[in-house]
Structure formats: structure tokens, C-alpha cells
Amino acid sequence: MDYNSIVKNYSEEKKDMIISLANDNKSDMALNNLYNDSALKTFFNLWREHFPNVSQEITCQGCRQAVTKFFHNVADFISSERLLAEEKTKEVNVKKSKRTKVKQ
Numbered sequence: 001m002d003y004n005s006i007v008k009n010y011s012e013e014k015k016d017m018i019i020s021l022a023n024d025n026k027s028d029m030a031l032n033n034l035y036n037d038s039a040l041k042t043f044f045n046l047w048r049e050h051f052p053n054v055s056q057e058i059t060c061q062g063c064r065q066a067v068t069k070f071f072h073n074v075a076d077f078i079s080s081e082r083l084l085a086e087e088k089t090k091e092v093n094v095k096k097s098k099r100t101k102v103k104q
Contacts, residue, residue: 003077006050015078017042022075025068035064043071 007015021039028036044058047067056063 019075022072043067
């Protein structure tokens with residue numbers, strides 16, 4: 001699955017929301033062994049938005065597992081892309097500062 005094609009049109013707010021909901025859901029699963037209700041509903045709505053021809057029912061245990069796993073992976077992808085962008089920015093800044101020091 002190409003996560004980039006899914007998140008490319010997301011706003012930063014929507015990306016933040018997905019990461020936050022995934023973290024909330026993982027936390028609730030670890031503590032209470034229950035899905036986070038708002039995360040689950042949002043993930044299923046997003047699923048229907050992206051894959052209208054692939055039916056997933058919220059009452060189906062396997063469907064819940066598949067949809068939440070998918071959006072947890074999407075959240076991880078968004079986080080990793082942000083980390084890569086930060087690292088590239090740091091590298092560029094270091095290179096610029098080295099050039100500036102040499103010119104002095």
C-alpha cells in the first residue's frame with residue numbers, strides 16, 4: 001500500500017488528528033483492551049472515503065482490526081515522513097553554517 005498517495009492531500013491538521021487518534025487508540029487498547037470510540041468512528045469514516053468499494057463493518061471484529069491497523073500504519077508513516085523532513089532541514093542548516101564559517 002502506498003501511504004503517500006493517501007496522505008498527500010491531507011492538511012496538516014488532518015495528519016495531526018490521525019496521529020493523535022492512533023495514539024489514543026493504542027493507549028486505550030493497551031490499558032483497557034478496548035478501542036477508542038472516536039478514533040474507531042473516524043478511522044471507519046476515512047476508510048469509506050478512501051475505499052468506497054471495499055466494505056468494512058464496524059461490528060465485525062476482523063474489520064475493526066484491519067481498519068485500525070491500517071490507520072495506525074498511516075499515522076506511523078506520517079510521523080516518519082515528518083522526522084525525515086526535520087533531519088533534512090537540519091542537514092541543510094549544518095551545511096549552510098559550515099559555508100558561512102569558511103567565508104569569514
